[in-house]
Amino acid sequence: MLKSFLLSKFATLVLFIGLAFIIIATARILVQKRTIDREVARIEAQMARMSNENEELSSLIQYLNTPEYKEKEAREKLNLAKEGEHVVVLPSSDEEVSGTTIVPSKSSNAKLWFNYFFNAQ
Template sequence: MFKFLRVKIVVVFLAFLTVWMGLSSLKLYFVAKPIYDEVDLLNAQILEMEAVNEDIADAMEYMGTIDYREKEAKEKFNLQKPGEKVIIINRKSGLATQETAGNNNAAGEQKYFWRKWLDYFLGK
C-alpha cells in the first residue's frame, strides 16, 4: 500500500513539475520574443546603414577624383580648358553663341546653331 501511495505521490509531483516547467518555458518565450524581434529590427537597420555608408564612401571616393573636380569647376565656376569651346543654345531665338576659353564671340556675327555645328565639325 505504501508503495502504491509512493508511486502516486511521485507521479503527481512529476506532473506538477512538468506543468510548472511548461509554464516557465511559455513565460520565457513571451518575454524573449519582443527582444528577438527588436534584435532582428536592429540587424535590418545595421544592414541598411552599412549600405548607406558604402554609398557615401563611394561618393567621397568619386569626389576625390580629377574628373569630379573638373566637372565642378566647369559647372559652378564656368571655367574652361585652354582651346575648349563651349556652345550655348538660346532656346527662344534658336541661335547659338560660341565661347572660347578667355574670349566671348557672342558680340560677333550671329549664326544659326546648325551652321555653327557644321563649322565646328567641318573645321571651318
C-alpha cells in the same frame, strides 16, 4: 506513509500545480526568446542596410574628391574652360530665343472672336 502521501489527492494537486508553474515559466521564456530573436534579426537587417548605405556614401565621397568631378563642376557651374577652349552658352528653353516679343492685344474678347470668324480687320 510516504507512499500513501504520494498517492493522495493533495500530493497530486501539488504536483499538477508545480507542473503548471514550470510549463508557464517555460512558455514565458520561449516567448521572450522569440521576441529577442526578432529584435536581433531586425537590428541585423538595419545594420546591413546602414552598411550598404555607408559604402555608397563612401564611394560618392571618393568620386566627389576626384579631379574629374571637380573639372566637370567647374565647367558646368562656373562656365570655365581649359586653355584653347571656348565656352558657348545656349539659352535655356524658358528664355526667349528670338528677340521678338508678343504684345497682348487690348481688344475685348468678344471683338477678338468677331474678328476671328468674320475676318474683319
